[in-house]
Amino acid sequence: MTGETNEFFRALRMVKDEAGIRAEFQDLPLSALPEGDTLVQVQYSSLNYKDGLAVSGKPGVLRGYPMTPGIDLVGKVISCESGQWQPGDAVILTGWGIGERTDGGYAGLARVRSEWLVPLPPPSTPQWAMSVGTAGFTAMLAVLALEDHCVTPDRGEVLVTGAAGGVGSVAVALLAAAGFTVTASTGRPAEADYLRSLGAANVIGREDLPALKRPLEKERWGGVIDSVGGATLAGAIASTRTHGAVAACGLAGGSDLPTSVFPFILRGVMLIGIDSVTCPMHRRQAAWERLARDLPAEQLQAMTQIHPLEDVPALAQQILAGQVRGRVVIEVGG
Numbered sequence: 001m002t003g004e005t006n007e008f009f010r011a012l013r014m015v016k017d018e019a020g021i022r023a024e025f026q027d028l029p030l031s032a033l034p035e036g037d038t039l040v041q042v043q044y045s046s047l048n049y050k051d052g053l054a055v056s057g058k059p060g061v062l063r064g065y066p067m068t069p070g071i072d073l074v075g076k077v078i079s080c081e082s083g084q085w086q087p088g089d090a091v092i093l094t095g096w097g098i099g100e101r102t103d104g105g106y107a108g109l110a111r112v113r114s115e116w117l118v119p120l121p122p123p124s125t126p127q128w129a130m131s132v133g134t135a136g137f138t139a140m141l142a143v144l145a146l147e148d149h150c151v152t153p154d155r156g157e158v159l160v161t162g163a164a165g166g167v168g169s170v171a172v173a174l175l176a177a178a179g180f181t182v183t184a185s186t187g188r189p190a191e192a193d194y195l196r197s198l199g200a201a202n203v204i205g206r207e208d209l210p211a212l213k214r215p216l217e218k219e220r221w222g223g224v225i226d227s228v229g230g231a232t233l234a235g236a237i238a239s240t241r242t243h244g245a246v247a248a249c250g251l252a253g254g255s256d257l258p259t260s261v262f263p264f265i266l267r268g269v270m271l272i273g274i275d276s277v278t279c280p281m282h283r284r285q286a287a288w289e290r291l292a293r294d295l296p297a298e299q300l301q302a303m304t305q306i307h308p309l310e311d312v313p314a315l316a317q318q319i320l321a322g323q324v325r326g327r328v329v330i331e332v333g334g
Ligand SMILES: C=CC(=O)SCCNC(=O)CCNC(=O)[C@H](O)C(C)(C)COP(=O)(O)OP(=O)(O)OC[C@H]1O[C@@H](n2cnc3c(N)ncnc32)[C@H](O)[C@@H]1OP(=O)(O)O
Pocket: 047, 048, 049, 050, 134, 135, 138, 161, 162, 163, 164, 165, 166, 167, 168, 185, 186, 187, 188, 206, 227, 228, 232, 249, 250, 251, 252, 253, 254, 275, 276, 277, 319, 320, 322, 324, 326
């Protein structure tokens, strides 16, 4: 790839016209790329719940059309006008609005801003980076947030909701590796053995979570990582132990939060918001380095499946239906 304008690259594009919104595979010229100072040859992307929403044409993720979805990518720098990166550098990009406000990772080429990129931490591989992806990066930020708020293994069980999903699976593996007693809550009882293999000490069904009947439930969790939101998050807050912390990362079950102030003012429970999209650079690099050091490679491999770009439209339906376990790597350029 020389960067000349007569070259074409393959992309999965979301298009909108009078017939509606749909996904199309297209061969695009370099001139179709958005503005940015750095051209990257994309090797892999990944599939997150948010990508499922975007590729299925659901409202709220893509801010314009046509657009290339894919909120994650890893690849090699082809050229960088700012001088921050050299041709051949291996870089990771998650968040910052790619696959939402500007073109994302489901294409052979991406033009992005140099300050969004993180170096691939050695000795990791590009495939490893996308096995982690936004979901795993979000899980790492949630674990760091609990640690920052003094949640330590001696403070008792840590609850992970949506545990068989991407964020949940990585959170279970990271917490177990750090010595926590993890209770994994899932809507898929058939995944109990899988969750135990990642290190969960207990696996409970979604329906077995403490019901939100009163503002304060029996104290149980030293900490919580929640991808579900809604009544699940409210119930988790109400059953968190005094001075415990809850990291809220998602809304797979709802965006409402039917809670009261009692857990906060009577138990000092801390509710921490996790936003991986705009996470500052020093925190990003620290999180990626920690993932490279502490996320057990065997568990990451066990939770990851690899698919070609062509499979993304079908996989998008599956992730929205709660049928995707763990993480999905998407082969873009190999
Ligand atoms: C991937 C993370 C992000 O995108 S972070 C980016 C910034 N944050 C956001 O944009 C928030 C919006 N994103 C989300 O809400 C994400 O969906 C997520 C953070 C909640 C999870 O993303 P992930 O890629 O891990 O999704 P999965 O589909 O792999 O897992 C979801 C998990 O939740 C269960 N679930 C689905 N629907 C419901 C429901 N109605 N009630 C309860 N639980 C639900 C789903 O089945 C998975 O867990 P399981 O163990 O199967 O119960």
